Amino acid sequence: MMSLYQSPRSRKLRIVSILGGEEMRRRLFALGFHQDDVIEVDSQAILKGPLLVKNLTSDMSVAIGRGIAQKILVEVMPDEK
Amino acid sequence: MKNNSPVVILIGQPNCGKSTLFNAIAGYKAETSNFPGTTVKHTHSVVNIQGRLLNVIDLPGTYSLNPSDPAEKVVLTHLFQERPDLIINVVDASTLGRSLELTLELRELEYPMVVALNMIDLAEKKGITIDFPKLENILGVKVIPTIAAYGRGIKELLEAAFHCLDEGCPVSSPRWSKDVEEEVERLADKLPPDFFVVANRRFTAIKLVEASQQFCCEVLAEIDPLLKKNVDLAKANIEKKRSSAAYEVIAAERHHLALKISEQSSRVQRRGPLSWDKRLDSILMHPVLGYPILAGIFLAFFFIIFRIGNPLEGVLLRPFDNLKSTLPGLLGSGLLYHLVDGLILGIAGGIGIVLPYLFPLLFLMAFLEDLGYLARAGFLLDTFMHRLGLHGKSVSPFILGFGCNVPAIISTRTLESQRDRIITSLLIPFIPCSARTTIILALIAFYLGPLWALGFYVFNILLVAVIGRVLTIFFRTPSPGLILEIPTLKLPSLTNMLKKTCLQLKSFLRFAWPILIGGSVVLSLFQFFHLDKFFNSLLSPLVVQGLGLPRELGMTLIFGFLRKELSLIMMLQALGVNYQDVLTVISRQQVVVFTAFVSFFIPCLSTFAVLWKEMGKKVAFLSAGLSTAVALLVSFLIRLFG
Numbered sequence: 013m014m015s016l017y018q019s020p021r022s023r024k025l026r027i028v029s030i031l032g033g034e035e036m037r038r039r040l041f042a043l044g045f046h047q048d049d050v051i052e053v054d055s056q057a058i059l060k061g062p063l064l065v066k067n068l069t070s071d072m073s074v075a076i077g078r079g080i081a082q083k084i085l086v087e088v089m090p091d092e093k
Numbered sequence: 094m095k096n097n098s099p100v101v102i103l104i105g106q107p108n109c110g111k112s113t114l115f116n117a118i119a120g121y122k123a124e125t126s127n128f129p130g131t132t133v134k135h136t137h138s139v140v141n142i143q144g145r146l147l148n149v150i151d152l153p154g155t156y157s158l159n160p161s162d163p164a165e166k167v168v169l170t171h172l173f174q175e176r177p178d179l180i181i182n183v184v185d186a187s188t189l190g191r192s193l194e195l196t197l198e199l200r201e202l203e204y205p206m207v208v209a210l211n212m213i214d215l216a217e218k219k220g221i222t223i224d225f226p227k228l229e230n231i232l233g234v235k236v237i238p239t240i241a242a243y244g245r246g247i248k249e250l251l252e253a254a255f256h257c258l259d260e261g262c263p264v265s266s267p268r269w270s271k272d273v274e275e276e277v278e279r280l281a282d283k284l285p286p287d288f289f290v291v292a293n294r295r296f297t298a299i300k301l302v303e304a305s306q307q308f309c310c311e312v313l314a315e316i317d318p319l320l321k322k323n324v325d326l327a328k329a330n331i332e333k334k335r336s337s338a339a340y341e342v343i344a345a346e347r348h349h350l351a352l353k354i355s356e357q358s359s360r361v362q363r364r365g366p367l368s369w370d371k372r373l374d375s376i377l378m379h380p381v382l383g384y385p386i387l388a389g390i391f392l393a394f395f396f397i398i399f400r401i402g403n404p405l406e407g408v409l410l411r412p413f414d415n416l417k418s419t420l421p422g423l424l425g426s427g428l429l430y431h432l433v434d435g436l437i438l439g440i441a442g443g444i445g446i447v448l449p450y451l452f453p454l455l456f457l458m459a460f461l462e463d464l465g466y467l468a469r470a471g472f473l474l475d476t477f478m479h480r481l482g483l484h485g486k487s488v489s490p491f492i493l494g495f496g497c498n499v500p501a502i503i504s505t506r507t508l509e510s511q512r513d514r515i516i517t518s519l520l521i522p523f524i525p526c527s528a529r530t531t532i533i534l535a536l537i538a539f540y541l542g543p544l545w546a547l548g549f550y551v552f553n554i555l556l557v558a559v560i561g562r563v564l565t566i567f568f569r570t571p572s573p574g575l576i577l578e579i580p581t582l583k584l585p586s587l588t589n590m591l592k593k594t595c596l597q598l599k600s601f602l603r604f605a606w607p608i609l610i611g612g613s614v615v616l617s618l619f620q621f622f623h624l625d626k627f628f629n630s631l632l633s634p635l636v637v638q639g640l641g642l643p644r645e646l647g648m649t650l651i652f653g654f655l656r657k658e659l660s661l662i663m664m665l666q667a668l669g670v671n672y673q674d675v676l677t678v679i680s681r682q683q684v685v686v687f688t689a690f691v692s693f694f695i696p697c698l699s700t701f702a703v704l705w706k707e708m709g710k711k712v713a714f715l716s717a718g719l720s721t722a723v724a725l726l727v728s729f730l731i732r733l734f735g
Contacts (some may be wrong), residue, residue, distance in 0.1 A: 034338070035161070039509065039576050041344040042156035044191035047337075058380050061476035062485060062575050069352065070191035075472040077484060077575030 016063065017081040021053050024068070025086040032083035040080075044070035050089065098139065098146035099258050102171060105183030106195055107154030108465070108580040110211045113589060114183055114241035115151035118251070142251055150177075153506070158198050159303055159340075163514075164506035172202070173291050179257055180206040181250070186216035186223060186238070187581065189359055193351035196232065201266045201299060202292040207253045208236045209246070215581070220362040228358035234264055242586045266295055269346040272334045277302065280327040285320060302327055303340045370582040377466070378579075383473045390466070395550065398453045399534055399543050405449035406535070413441035414671055428621055435617025435666070439610030442662030443602075446672070447609070450531040451601060452594065458496040459593040463585035467492050468577055475575050481558060482565030484575040487517045491557075494524035496597075498700040501526075502707055512568050518708050519564060519716050522696035523557045523723070525550065528657035529692045535661060536688050541681055549688070556693075560723065605656055612652055612659045616666055619648070625667070640686055640728050643668070643679060653691050655698050660691045686728050694724035 019025055027049050030037050045051075049069040056063050062075045076084075105111040119138040140147045152171055153164040160166040171177070182199050184192045199206060216223060229236040235253045239246030256262070268274055281298040284290065290297050301324045328339040335342045376382055417437055424430040461467060467489040475485030486508055494501035501521045505514045525533060538546035619625040625648055629636070632647030645667040653660035664687065665671070668678050675684070695717045696704065705713040 034340075035509075036573065036576075037338075038159065038340065038344075039161050041341065041348075042159065042161060043576060043578060044156075044194065044348065046345055046348045055375075055378050056380055057473055057476055058384070059476045061380075062472055062577075064378055064472060064579065067191075070348075071188050072191055073579040073581075075468070075475065075485060075575055075577045075579055077475060080574040080576060 013085055013087050015082045016051075016053070016065070016076070016084040016086050017078060019053060019086050020088065021055075023052065024089040025051050025053070026089050027051060028085045028087050030084050032080065036080060036083070040084075043074055044072060045074070045084075051086070098148050099178035100148045100150065100175060101179045101181060101254060102150045102152060102177040103181050103183055104152055104168065104172075104195070104199065105154060105211075106156050106185065106192055107578065109154065109183045109185040109192065110241045111154060111183040112151055114181075114209060114211060114239065114247075115149065116589075116592060117241045117244050117247050118149055142255075145255070147254075155195070157195060157344075158300075162507055162509045167506075177204065179254055180204050181209055181254065182206055182234075183209045183211050183241075186210045186213045187219050187221065189216070189221070189223065190352045190355040191348075193232075193354055194347045196234075197267050197347050197351055200232070200234065200264055201296045203264050203266055203296070204292065205257050205262050206234050206264050207250065207257055207262075208232065208234050209241075209250050210236050210238045211241050213238045214240050215583070218368065221359055222362070223359040228354070231354050231358060235262065242589055266293075267350060269343075269350070273331055273342060273346055276327045276330050280323055283320070283323045285317065288317075288320070298327075299343065302331070303343050374469075374582055377469055377582075378472060383469075387470060387473055390461075392547075394457055395547060396543070397457065398450055398530065399538055399546070401453040402450035402531075402534060403539070406445060409449060410441060410445035410672060413437060413445055417671075431617040431621040432614065435614040436610065438617075438662060438666050439613035442613065442658065442665075443606040443609045446535050446661065447528075447531050447601075447605075447658050448598075450534050451527050452598065454527045454530060455496060455594045455597050456590060458493075459590040460585050461492070463583060463590060463593075465580045465582050468579050471575075471577055472579060481516075481520075481561035482568065482572060483513055483516060483561065484572055486575060486577050487513060490517055490521060491524055494521045494526060495530070496527055498522055498524065498526045498696065499703045502700065502703050505707070510570075510573050512570050513572050515708060515712060516561065516564050516568060518704060518712060519719065520557055520561050522700055522704075522716055522720055523553070523560060523693060525553050525692060526657075528697070531658055532661045532688055532691060536675075536684050540676055540684050545685075549685070553692070556723070556727070560719070605658070608656050609659055609662055612655060613662055613666055616648065616652070616663050620666075639725070640690060641732050642683055642687055646687065650690060650694065653697070654695060654701075657691060657697050660687075682731070686731050689731055690724050690728045692724075693720055693727055695720050 013028055016025070027045065027047050029047060030040055030045070040046075045067060046069075049067055052066045052068060054064045054066050054073070060078055062077045063081050064073060065076050065081075066073045103111050103115055115138070119140055137151075138149050140149050150171065152168045155165040155168045157165075158169060158172070160169055180199060180202075182196050184196060186192075196208060210223065210225070210228070213223070223238075225236055225238055235257065237246055237250045237253050239250055241247070269277070277295060277298050280302065281294040284294055284297060288297070291300065331339045331342050337345075377386060379386075417434065420430060420434060420437075424433060470492060471485035471488035473485075474488045478484050478487055487505075489507075490501045490504045493504055498521050501524070502518050505517045505521075508514045508517060533546050533549055537549050616625065619628070625645070628651075629644045629647040632651070633644045636642050636647040636650065637644050646664060649660045649663035649667050652663055665675070668675065670678055679687075695701070701713055701717060704716055
């Protein structure tokens with residue numbers, strides 16, 4: 013288990029838990045980010061910028077800032093095939 | 094609303110094509126109100142369809158009915174206070190799973206509802222096939238497939254809407270897992286009989302459980318301690334059963350139900366090769382390549398506007414110049430001559446100087462907006478915005494500000510924190526809007542060359558950064574982090590971009606142009622009665638000693654408050670020369686000082702009004718003071734080093 017911020021790029025990840033304040037969690041829920049969703053980090057902007065995260069469960073892309081990405085715990089899913 | 098026609102509300106998540114749908118419906122319109130800056134809350138249109146009137150209201154996009162920013166609160170106000178006769182829920186078919194979360198929440202209201210399943214073409218491209226009858230069956234709500242951008246499905250949607258209004262169409266709330274359902278139902282039963290019920294008892298109970306602590310429960314404890322106890326009990330029970338917060342459990346219930354419905358009613362075939370938008374996106378959002386592209390887009394933006402605007406300006410102005418040169422022969426030099434001269438200058442200024450730049454600018458803005466580039470710029474620039482104490486979500490309002498500051502300030506409603514809103518709203522008036530771009534292009538690019546104008550632009554943006562940096566010293570609370578949806582890239586439709594551009598051009602012609610004409614006629618009259626000398630000598634300490642400009646320009650600076658372009662048109666009038674001959678009376682440096690002062694000196698009347706309305710009197714006056722100070726400072730500096 014690791015924070016989304018440290019997780020490897022372009023690998024399927026499962027959201028284990030979302031830490032952080034109620035306000036932030038509510039915003040993530042509203043954008044369709046929930047526990048157990050499968051996500052993937054596609055890209056990161058330069059200079060410790062935000063992550064581009066694709067939620068494969070609800071099929072949407074969201075830019076997530078560093079501070080928030082550190083509060084999302086994920087685990088790498090075993091490779092299919 | 095004055096008439097008794099049924100009220101139809103359009104609700105949907107951001108980027109679901111709701112406004113496009115609204116425009117497609119309002120295409121049938123009899124009368125519409127769409128004044129930028131006055132109808133800031135929503136767009137409202139009285140639509141005449143087959144002889145029947147409908148009040149159609151387009152609300153800002155919202156992810157859920159638990160608002161997290163001021164734009165989303167507007168949605169709730171409308172839903173609850175002006176109880177609509179019908180809801181049209183616009184759903185993005187290409188992201189069915191998460192879009193249905195809002196649909197489920199709307200069903201809880203049990204208001205009559207029709208679902209417009211929009212952008213089905215996009216869904217098909219993504220390999221998604223939706224079984225419409227099945228979806229309709231599961232949801233218990235009429236589902237109409239539409240492609241709003243091409244006007245497809247609109248007729249069927251309206252027929253379904255009328256059917257719903259005439260015959261009624263009962264909607265029932267979705268039920269959740271038993272353990273959660275029990276608690277909600279128990280709480281609904283315990284609501285006191287005189288309690289203010291929104292929509293229905295169950296919905297009210299859910300919202301009480303879901304609401305944030307201070308939002309409902311501190312107030313509730315004061316009014317009704319017993320009910321507060323029941324709400325707390327329901328929450329505690331849910332939390333005990335599921336070992337997570339009650340609001341989270343309810344959000345998860347909707348999430349899972351929505352995913353389940355989406356799986357039942359649609360099939361996804363994974364496409365092999367990457368589609369064009371994915372490939373384009375991987376370049377646009379590339380951590381390194383993205384930045385030169387961003388800079389390139391900005392440069393292209395600038396040069397296209399100049400390349401189109403500049404020659405067009407020459408062509409459009411020539412007949413007016415010819416007309417003007419024949420005037421003294423026809424009318425002599427009396428009052429009539431001055432009146433007609435002012436009138437022609439105002440008309441020519443609007444059509445000949447402003448329009449050639451305004452049209453390409455609005456069109457390119459519409460292109461960037463419709464493409465979905467604004468959010469991408471937000472992603473790329475987030476890091477830099479952090480240096481200003483803001484984050485990437487403010488980028489979109491800033492970019493909109495290049496079109497017009499008024500909608501830009503309204504769009505700060507999408508920012509969650511009040512602090513971010515204040516800083517962003519104070520910075521937006523420094524963004525060179527279309528009016529000021531016109532001035533920069535028509536003066537600096539025309540007399541000094543396009544590279545100088547570009548330099549002015551770059552300086553302007555650096556200035557915004559510096560002011561932002563200074564402002565954050567006074568606002569210490571940290572900004573909440575970035576969570577920003579990156580919508581799918583969409584190939585903008587030409588008709589849509591043209592429609593958008595024309596709507597804005599129309600509003601320019603209807604509201605701004607008369608001010609330009611009126612302003613130059615007033616100046617003509619002032620000149621005839623020699624009143625201008627009086628005002629100019631009053632202002633001359635500032636204008637002549639302070640800015641080093643000819644004293645005749647004094648009044649023109651003041652009139653810039655009404656419309657920034659008015660300063661430009663009045664300047665020509667006050668100097669008494671043709672556009673081509675300005676450099677015979679003032680120097681290049683004076684041109685730059687004039688442009689800088691007009692650009693930065695107090696926000697124009699509409700911007701000031703919208704600042705007042707959105708952010709309060711204090712922020713409006715703070716902004717006026719700040720920009721006056723900056724305008725003076727910058728003008729002095731240019732004079733000093735120029």
